[in-house]
Amino acid sequence: MRRRRPVGDRKWVRILMATVAAAVTGAGAVVVTAPAAQAATTTITVNGGSTGRTFDGVGAISGGGGNSRLLIDYPETQRSQILDYLFKPGYGAAVQLLKLEIGGDANSTDGSEPSIQHTRGDINCNVGYEFWLGEQAVARNPNIKLIALPWTAPGWIGGGNFWSQDMIDYDISWLNCAKQHGLTVSYIGGWNERGHNKTWYKNLRSALDSNGYGNVQIVGDDSFGLSTADDMLSDPAFKAAVGVVGSHYLCGYLGDATSCPSSANAVATGKPIWNSEFGSQDYISGSAPYIRSVTRGYLDGQMTGFVNWPLVAALYPNLPFNTTALAVANSPWSGAYQLGRSLWANAQVAQFTQPGWRFLTGSASGYLGGNRSNGSYISLKSTNNTDYSTIYETSTSTSTQTVNVNVTGGLSTGTVHVWSTNLGSNNPADWFVRQPDITPSNGSYSLTMQPNRIYSLTTTTGQGKGTAAGPASAPLSLPYSDDFDAYASRTEAKYFSDMQGSFEVRPCAGGRSGQCLQQVTPVRPIEWQDDSDAFGLVGDPSWSNYKVSVDVNFQQGGTITLLGRANTQSRPQSHQAAYQLRLNNSGAWSIAKSTTSGTVSTLTSGSRSSLGTNTWHTISLSFSGNQISATLDGAALGSVTDNSYFTGQVGLGVVGYQTDMFDNLSITPIGGGNGGTSVGPIRGQASGRCVDVPSQSQTNGTQVALWDCNSGANQTWTLTPSKQLMVYGTKCLDAYGQGTADGTRVDIYDCNGGTNQQWTLNSDGTIVGVGSNKCLDAYGGGTANGTQLVIWTCNGGANQRWSRS
Missing domain, CATH: 3.20.20.80 (Glycosidases)
Structure with missing residues (x-):
């Protein structure tokens, strides 16, 4: 039985050509009808x-x-x-x-x-x-x-x-x-x-x-x-x-x-x-x-x-x-x-x-x-x-x-x-x-x-295959905080991953007791790939709407950076997509955007009175939808609207290699939860590829497809309390035209609360539409890049099973 083309799918000819000479049964079983090749024989003397x-x-x-x-x-x-x-x-x-x-x-x-x-x-x-x-x-x-x-x-x-x-x-x-x-x-x-x-x-x-x-x-x-x-x-x-x-x-x-x-x-x-x-x-x-x-x-x-x-x-x-x-x-x-x-x-x-x-x-x-x-x-x-x-x-x-x-x-x-x-x-x-x-x-x-x-x-023995298995993936929940006091000196902080330079827990300076996180590489190293500012990342890449705050202490004159919605990083490490609050000890500040091409552009800026050195200050960045705002010691610095990044980690850093200190890192959700429950990439069991919005499009009606997993924003999904699978912070996984028939294409659309945008993520790996009661399905059992996604009657096929990893 050959499937009819998905509703509204303009690429059905290409898909049908890919299934020529195969009989398709159910959602994923493809029986190739070509005759078997002739066996070859090799004689070996060991x-x-x-x-x-x-x-x-x-x-x-x-x-x-x-x-x-x-x-x-x-x-x-x-x-x-x-x-x-x-x-x-x-x-x-x-x-x-x-x-x-x-x-x-x-x-x-x-x-x-x-x-x-x-x-x-x-x-x-x-x-x-x-x-x-x-x-x-x-x-x-x-x-x-x-x-x-x-x-x-x-x-x-x-x-x-x-x-x-x-x-x-x-x-x-x-x-x-x-x-x-x-x-x-x-x-x-x-x-x-x-x-x-x-x-x-x-x-x-x-x-x-x-x-x-x-x-x-x-x-x-x-x-x-x-x-x-x-x-x-x-x-x-x-x-x-x-x-x-x-x-x-x-x-x-x-x-x-x-x-x-x-x-x-x-x-x-x-x-x-x-x-x-x-x-x-x-x-x-x-x-x-x-x-x-x-x-x-x-x-x-x-x-x-x-x-x-x-x-x-x-x-x-x-x-x-x-x-x-x-x-x-x-x-x-x-x-x-x-x-x-x-x-x-x-x-x-x-x-x-x-x-x-x-x-x-x-x-x-x-x-x-x-x-x-x-x-x-x-x-x-x-x-x-x-x-x-x-x-x-x-x-x-x-x-x-x-x-x-x-x-x-x-x-x-x-x-x-x-x-x-x-x-x-x-x-x-x-x-x-x-x-x-x-x-x-x-x-x-x-x-x-x-x-x-x-x-x-x-002829030997002793071979074996372990049977242990890990639990299902789950998000790093918010709120999250670290005061660094639980660590021994000269160790690394939990989950904090150095990107350039080195961040270690050291005794706090500036009259503060306890332990702090310090950037301890004092000069530019002998490098293997290109230079960048010293910084590190921490947290779940699918965090969306949150406020990150941290206490900072300038050990030398210079600029401290606080990163938020740190998204995809390309090589070298300076090509980090993120928003940044950049604060100089002179009081000059800016909210900037860095990209995977390595550019840093100022979105808004200003100046406050000098902060000096070896004194403590609290800075923060807040994200809600496309609204970004920053504070210094509880007072507003500025805000800006930008649509580049809707999810990402937080980061701490300095411009150059100053040995500045950080303490009392705190990330709290805005709007409840993580702005939704983090799911992150959704990987197909049969294909090993991820649910992807092609070309990073944010256009309503863009049909989602399989593509090599790359942790891009177009592959990062968030499950909201109302069962929506959200991407870019504003778009939802959507059954086109509220369709419920087998083959209805799955696309992205502005979130509107419809049951065609609600999904149940089951423990067996299936993702079932609330409005259709049908499974998210890789069309025709396809596993190649570009295989389009549809809904189809649930049948247990591997092309209808997904993992959150």
């Missing part, structure tokens, strides 16, 4: 006596930067569950390599990681969360290998010169701090994606040796390309200093990773070759390039170590790369988290191998049928010289693939255990699933594999 390079591990990066920030603030139960899924052997990803950022007080992608030395000689080994994360990883897997790498550095280093003795000394101090936390670091890099200085690397090697870190290997050079290997062959001392040839995105950046070459010179060094940063893709849709980067990385480039960026997206969802990771954990107040298909792609390798295993050569590793379009596979044998595992990926295949395997060379001919992940399914139940065991006959067996899968075959 010979334990034919060994290649040593496997160094698969893992991920915490850093580059701020992407792990919110994890430490999760409730202990959910925090432990997430950590288990990342690190615990036989449970989840079972990460074998963990790269930790050596923080430097400057933004290195999604935030600023704090330095252990904001100023020369003042070392704080308990700064931030990287050492804590390393402790958690080692507690779960004592065999994990830790890597350290800086992206940025404090401004006092070398007078602004990274390639200096100061930076070497700084690295040694960081390693000393790691040792205080019981952490053994196995590898250290130079400067992320900034090339290499041969003399500096040689000096770093000498410093490591003379300070008791002779076993720490240097990775060179964590940049793009393999010029490190070229220089190693022409400079024996440099070659002796570098232990691992490491390069980024050897399979291509944000590509399909179907080809992963290294270089002849890299192989000729005889050193391990690592894809020392790969990934940067969505936690669900990036899983196929993920596994290809590993299997084809070895086949094409002799790579033996693989480090995905990043480990976890424990960052605010309005920041860049907010779903790029193995798991997403952006709601610490609710405890909600989501595991990615990429997490299980990592498990398909890490739960079946260990660093120190040897790759097997000959036909034991290769391309199925000798054709890379069929898929690839790698075999490795254990250090016990008996057990082995083979990892297959059929992600580029359009047909079934059969392998006939013969095991020789002293390897076990016993039972083979099989696990698989369906890379084409968005249902977690299809990820990392145990299949029936195989019993070889005289060391031989066969397996027929489906297209777009990962299969791991092993």
Whole structure:
């Protein structure tokens, strides 16, 4: 039965063309009628006596930067569950390599990681969360290998010169701090994606040796390309200093990773070759390039170590790369988290191998049928010289693939255990699933594999899939406040995420007792991406109508900033969409608007009497619809009308790097609740894509559709007490023309209280129209960008189920 086109839908021809040759049943089941492709067969000999390079591990990066920030603030139960899924052997990803950022007080992608030395000689080994994360990883897997790498550095280093003795000394101090936390670091890099200085690397090697870190290997050079290997062959001392040839995105950046070459010179060094940063893709849709980067990385480039960026997206969802990771954990107040298909792609390798295993050569590793379009596979044998595992990926295949395997060379001919992940399914139940065991006959067996899968075959045991699950996502409710008195000195405030500079809790100044939040980076750092004012963000990006107030203390002359409705951030961090109250100690003030293009425009301004320094004042910003107003010490400064942003977090900052203080942060709702209950993005279970208002249109009648989640204002929804799903603060999700028939399009329209604008969000993930009693539905079971949304009779289809994440 083919659906009739949605009422009022002018794009129905395109949709019908997309369903040609398919029979559509119900709202989401599409039965493809094309004939099945012919199966291919590959004969493989897994010979334990034919060994290649040593496997160094698969893992991920915490850093580059701020992407792990919110994890430490999760409730202990959910925090432990997430950590288990990342690190615990036989449970989840079972990460074998963990790269930790050596923080430097400057933004290195999604935030600023704090330095252990904001100023020369003042070392704080308990700064931030990287050492804590390393402790958690080692507690779960004592065999994990830790890597350290800086992206940025404090401004006092070398007078602004990274390639200096100061930076070497700084690295040694960081390693000393790691040792205080019981952490053994196995590898250290130079400067992320900034090339290499041969003399500096040689000096770093000498410093490591003379300070008791002779076993720490240097990775060179964590940049793009393999010029490190070229220089190693022409400079024996440099070659002796570098232990691992490491390069980024050897399979291509944000590509399909179907080809992963290294270089002849890299192989000729005889050193391990690592894809020392790969990934940067969505936690669900990036899983196929993920596994290809590993299997084809070895086949094409002799790579033996693989480090995905990043480990976890424990960052605010309005920041860049907010779903790029193995798991997403952006709601610490609710405890909600989501595991990615990429997490299980990592498990398909890490739960079946260990660093120190040897790759097997000959036909034991290769391309199925000798054709890379069929898929690839790698075999490795254990250090016990008996057990082995083979990892297959059929992600580029359009047909079934059969392998006939013969095991020789002293390897076990016993039972083979099989696990698989369906890379084409968005249902977690299809990820990392145990299949029936195989019993070889005289060391031989066969397996027929489906297209777009990962299969791991092993003679080892101990694999497993954790069963813990987090609660449903919920908003950070208002009112919210923090007086900072509950924290120890020199720690971070709960939920506060540094974007540039570093904000720490310190004893208050200006005659005030207790603890305050202070910006403690005194000069511009050595940066990895562009400069900006020092600031940080806190709160729920879907907050709408509220008043934010804070006490401020100028420690030097300059300008303090209070941000509200901080919305989407683009790169670099100065491209932060927000409203700002900018207050100078001279008394000059302005309400300004900053944008994702990096512009700051004044909406209104004025001046009051001088505020001086080291005295306390209270400032506030209030938002109600398109009305924005500001106060100073309870007296009105000014107000303005603007329609740019209707939701967003709050933020605190300074213009430049003044070491100003903040206290008694308070956010209170205007108009009740959060101006509605925060929902945020609404993600389709079948598609992994979000309910989106195309082109950020605010025009009545614009039909909503699926689109890649990006945390834009056009994907941020608020559930009001009257069951409206509101976007932009004034527009409601609407069944067009008060329609109730199957296929009625869903659009946005001025909120008017009609039942066609009221929705019930059910615990099973369905969103049901009050007026129609029908489900929000991705038309035709579509999952692609641009798939339009309609209402349809509820039928349990995955295209009618939505998550608030």
